[in-house]
Amino acid sequence: MNQAIDAYLNSVKSLCPKLSGEEIEYFKIGLKISKLQPKHFFIHANSLQQEIGYVYMGLLRAFYVGEKGNEITVNFLPENRYATHYSAFISRTPSKYYFQCLESTILVTLSYEHIQGGYEKFSNIERYGRLVAESVLKFQQKRIESFLFETAEQRYPDFIQEYPNLFNRISLSHLPLVAELMLTFHRMLSST
Numbered sequence: 001m002n003q004a005i006d007a008y009l010n011s012v013k014s015l016c017p018k019l020s021g022e023e024i025e026y027f028k029i030g031l032k033i034s035k036l037q038p039k040h041f042f043i044h045a046n047s048l049q050q051e052i053g054y055v056y057m058g059l060l061r062a063f064y065v066g067e068k069g070n071e072i073t074v075n076f077l078p079e080n081r082y083a084t085h086y087s088a089f090i091s092r093t094p095s096k097y098y099f100q101c102l103e104s105t106i107l108v109t110l111s112y113e114h115i116q117g118g119y120e121k122f123s124n125i126e127r128y129g130r131l132v133a134e135s136v137l138k139f140q141q142k143r144i145e146s147f148l149f150e151t152a153e154q155r156y157p158d159f160i161q162e163y164p165n166l167f168n169r170i171s172l173s174h175l176p177l178v179a180e181l182m183l184t185f186h187r188m189l190s191s192t
Helices: 002-015 021-030 086-091 112-121 123-149 152-162 176-191
Strands: 031-036 041-043 051-057 060-065 071-077 098-101 105-111
Touching: 002 021, 002 031, 002 051, 002 105, 002 123, 021 031, 021 105, 021 112, 021 123, 031 041, 051 112, 086 123, 105 112, 112 123, 123 152
Parallel strands: none
Antiparallel strands: 031 105, 041 098, 051 105, 060 071, 060 098
């Protein structure tokens, strides 16, 4: 499992290359490995997320349960992504989403308390936290704007470009874009 920890630390160093050896060691002592099987949950909706996860291997799906009891996928998290409902994580409020493994998954995890301790002790770790927050914010903003200003047909190529290998790894039933495209296609057929 040293490979998983090394991969996470390399991602930390690439985002924040000025981290000192002492700061890297601080990260290292707080890291844990979680091995989860398909269909297991890393985060449950309506519960407090205790740790952030870095996907070393595997695939997770983030979703919420709609009013009619249907699962609505909002994101896929393949390797080298963070598994977190970040705004709930940092505000210490319950997550609104489930994060479920679609494959056998290895996560490198870091607790909220350890992260906060690093922010207090080390300015570069605090910088790293800010950079992660900015990255999450950019991703969320891009996603929100795509739903506001683009049709499903316009979002589909972006999805394919961002996740080129996911189609072999996920069920089409988990793809909200496919559902939207099928609905649009059905409407087009019904109007003719």
